[in-house]
Amino acid sequence: TGDVAAGKKIFTKNCANCHMHSGEGQKVGPDLTGMAVHPKAELLTHILDPNRDVEGNYRVYTLLTTDGSVVNGLLASESKTSIEMYDSQGKKQIVLREDVEQLRASAKSLMPEGFEKQIPEKDMTDLLEFLTARGQYVPVDLSKVATIASDRGMFYSKQGMAERLIFPDWTPKTFKKVPFTLTDPQDGKVPNVILLHGPIGPLTQPMPKSVTIPCNGRVRAVHLLSGVSGWGFPGASQKTVSMIVRLHYQDGQSEDHELINGEHFADYIGRVDVPKSEFAFALRNQQIRYLAVYPNRQELIETIEFVKGPDRTAPIVMAVTLESAGE
Known part of the structure; x- marks a missing residue:
């Protein structure tokens, strides 16, 4: 150690x-x-x-300028007039479009080999x-398991303006003293939320019916920025299972926590309150809610699985933070 x-x-x-x-x-x-x-x-x-497993938004780009200079780095942003890149020292380089001869993506990470x-x-x-030290709260990075970018339409059409969940910025947030880490969707380029399968919408039908995140620790609570879905309460008023939080323990046992439409989950489209989750943030006219799941056992949990329930809703998880169990 x-x-x-x-x-x-x-x-x-x-x-x-x-x-x-x-x-x-x-x-x-x-x-x-x-x-x-x-x-x-x-x-x-x-x-x-x-370079073993590089996400698209962390791949190195090579930019050649008209005067023969070469800039290697991550693509920070593009506009009609300029390209911004981060070099390997984390410094931002800005190159005007008129000075760009060539821009090429590689499969390599910006992180240098041989570190x-x-x-x-x-x-x-x-x-x-x-x-790997666990404080009281461990925000989980969802970027590897996120299924869709929430700053584009998520249900019927990518162009649907009302179908989006957009924070004013994507910096870490705190609700009820629990810290949450958000993933920046980078103008539709990066999946940043877990959207599970929904049988109605063209965009939700191909979504997975379950997603698994690592845990590898003893947990007092699983805190979620979630509690919203497409086609949820009050549009669908039946008390049906929208999503199951399935805890997989190290000893091979699992434990299901059912989250119910109209109790834990409401529709994302506007401020709709339900008794077993709390309104957390207004995202333009839409909402994201807060709820927590409490494991019944204090044994080590290896993974946490978010499973689509059998109803017609399409549940969303925006952020997950694990609260460590006291030793």
Whole structure:
């Protein structure tokens, strides 16, 4: 085992120019706040081989300018007049469109190979200890399991303006003292919410009927920014199962928590209140709600599965934070 305090210093020195953790650092690469749900061996694999599994929005672009200069980095944003990129030091470079000769995407990560050679083995041990240390709250990164971008239509048409859930900004949020990490959909390019299957809409029919996130810890509560669906209450007034939160314990047992339309879940389209979840944020005219699931056992939970219930609704999960059980 390593030293958490020493590991935080290693993070600040070597990682914070590209990564955030608990609100500190730069948001160029993935936010590492919720990495505690992953085993150390898995994190080490990503450090040793950063190109093994690269999400599209973290791939390196190579830009060639008309005067022969080359800029390598992540695509931050594009407009009709300019292209903004982050280089490997986390610095933003702005190039005018008229100066761009060529822009090409690669399959590689911006994180340099051989990073592990820059720090001693003891420092790597401390860094992994810091990244996997569980505070009271562990916000879970949903970017690898998210199914759709919520700043585009999600139910009938991508062009549907009322079918979107858009925060004024995508910085971390707090509700009832629980911190939540959001994923920025980057103008429709990045899936940022879990939308499960719904039998009615053209966009919800191909969505998965279940999605699984890692946990790997003992949990007092699973806090959710969720509680909304397409075709939910009061449009559908029956008390049906919209979504099941299924906890998979390390000992092989599982436990289902059924979330009911009209009790836990309401329609996303406007401010509609139901008794077993709370209104959390107004997203333009739409809403996202808050609720918590409390495990019946204090054993180690390996994974948490969000399962579509048998009704006609299409449930949404915007953010998940795990509250650690006291040792």
